[in-house]
Amino acid sequence: MYSILHRVVIEASNEAVFNAIKTEEGITAWWSKAKIQDDRLTLAFGESGEHEAHFNIKQCQANKNIVWQCVAGPWQETGEFEFNISEDERGTCLHFAHHGWLAADDFYQHCNCKWAFFLASSLKAYLETGLGLPHPNDPNI
Amino acid sequence: MYSILHRVVIEASNEAVFNAIKTEEGITAWWSKAKIQDDRLTLAFGESGEHEAHFNIKQCQANKNIVWQCVAGPWQETGEFEFNISEDERGTCLHFAHHGWLAADDFYQHCNCKWAFFLASSLKAYLETGLGLPHPNDPNI
Numbered sequence: 001m002y003s004i005l006h007r008v009v010i011e012a013s014n015e016a017v018f019n020a021i022k023t024e025e026g027i028t029a030w031w032s033k034a035k036i037q038d039d040r041l042t043l044a045f046g047e048s049g050e051h052e053a054h055f056n057i058k059q060c061q062a063n064k065n066i067v068w069q070c071v072a073g074p075w076q077e078t079g080e081f082e083f084n085i086s087e088d089e090r091g092t093c094l095h096f097a098h099h100g101w102l103a104a105d106d107f108y109q110h111c112n113c114k115w116a117f118f119l120a121s122s123l124k125a126y127l128e129t130g131l132g133l134p135h136p137n138d139p140n141i
Numbered sequence: 142m143y144s145i146l147h148r149v150v151i152e153a154s155n156e157a158v159f160n161a162i163k164t165e166e167g168i169t170a171w172w173s174k175a176k177i178q179d180d181r182l183t184l185a186f187g188e189s190g191e192h193e194a195h196f197n198i199k200q201c202q203a204n205k206n207i208v209w210q211c212v213a214g215p216w217q218e219t220g221e222f223e224f225n226i227s228e229d230e231r232g233t234c235l236h237f238a239h240h241g242w243l244a245a246d247d248f249y250q251h252c253n254c255k256w257a258f259f260l261a262s263s264l265k266a267y268l269e270t271g272l273g274l275p276h277p278n279d280p281n282i
Contacts, residue, residue: 007250008282095250109148109236116257120280139261141149 002101004112008119011091012127014063020127021066021083030123030132041068045135055081075111077102094119113141143242145253149260152232153268155204161268162207162224171264171273182209186276196222216252218243235260254282 010017020026027034033044041055053073058080060066068081075081079100086093096119101108117138126132151158161167168175174185182196194214199221201207209222216222220241227234237260242249258279267273 003245005245005250006254007247008254008280104144104146106148109146112253113147113149113257113261116254117261120254120258120282121262124280124282139149139265141261141265 001099002104002108004096004098004101004108004115006096006116006119008094008096008124009088009090009092010094010124010127014085014087014092016127017085017092017094017123018063018066020123022060026126028134030126030134031118032135043073047136074107078108094123110141114138142240143245143249145237145239145242145249145256147237147257147260149235149237149265150229150231150233151235151265151268155226155228155233157268158226158233158235158264159204159207161264163201167267169275171267171275172259173276184214188277215248219249235264251282255279 020030024034024036027036027041027043031043033049035042035044036057039057041057043053043055045051045053051073053075054071055068056071058067058069064085066083070076070079070081075098077100078098080098082097082099084095084097086095096115098111098115117133122133122137161171165175165177168182168184172184174190176183176185177198180198182198184194184196186192186194192214194216195212196209197212199208199210205226207224211217211220211222216239218241219239221239223238223240225236225238227236237256239252239256258274263274263278
C-alpha cells in the first residue's frame with residue numbers, strides 16, 4: 001500500500017486550520033465546492049461542478065484531527081484522507097495523508113501533485129491572506 | 142525505501158521540457174540559481190543563495206531522460222532525481238522521481254510538497270507562459 005504524504009506549516013492558529021478543513025465555507029475556499037450534512041461531505045468539481053465525490057466524516061477531534069473516508073467518486077478505491085494538526089513555532093503544522101493506494105501509479109502521482117497545490121498554495125494562502133485558490137484555479141496537470 | 146513521485150502534463154514540446162531541465166538558464170528559471178560544468182550541477186538556495194547542493198549528471202538522453210545524483214547537500218543521503226519525458230496529447234508528460242528515502246519522514250513530506258510546486262506551478266508556468274516561480278517564490282512551508 002502507498003500513501004500520499006505532505007507536511008505544511010501555516011502561519012495561522014490550530015483552530016483556524018481546523019475550521020478551514022471542517023466547514024463547508026472553509027473547504028470551498030481552498031479545495032472545491034463543498035456541502036456538509038451530518039457526517040457526510042460532498043465535493044463538487046469538474047469544469048462546471050458536474051462531478052462529485054462523497055465522503056464519510058469518520059473522525060473529527062477539535063483543533064487536532066479530521067479523517068474522511070471516500071465512499072463514492074474517484075477515490076472510492078483508495079479511501080482514507082487524514083489531517084493532523086499540531087503546534088509549530090510559526091503557527092500550525094499540518095500533516096496530510098491520503099492512504100490506501102494499491103500502486104504509486106499515474107493517478108497517485110497526479111493526485112500527489114494536486115494535494116500539494118491545494119495544501120501548500122491554496123489552503124495556506126486562504127489562511128494567511130484570506131484568499132485561497134480553490135478548483136478550478138489548480139494547475140491543469 | 143520511499144520515493145517522491147509526481148506526474149505533470151505540460152503544454153510544451155518534449156524538447157522544450159528537456160532543455161528546461163538540462164540547461165543552467167532553464168533550471169534557474171523554475172527551481173533555483175543553477176551552474177553546470179561538465180557533468181556537475183550546482184544549485185544555490187537559501188535566503189541569499191548561501192546554501193548549495195551538488196549533483197552529478199548521471200544520465201542525459203536527449204528529449205527523454207535526465208538523472209541527477211546528489212553528492213553533497215541536503216539530499217546527499219537520499220540521492221537520485223529522475224526526470225522522464227514522454228508524449229502526451231496536450232504536449233509533454235513529465236514523470237519525476239526522487240528516490241532513496243529511508244523513511245517517509247517530515248523532510249520527505251516537506252520535499253514532496255516543494256517538488257510539486259516547482260514542477261506543477263513553476264516549471265509548467267515557465268514553459269507555458271515564459272515566467273516561472275523559482276526559489277524564493279516557493280511557499281514558505
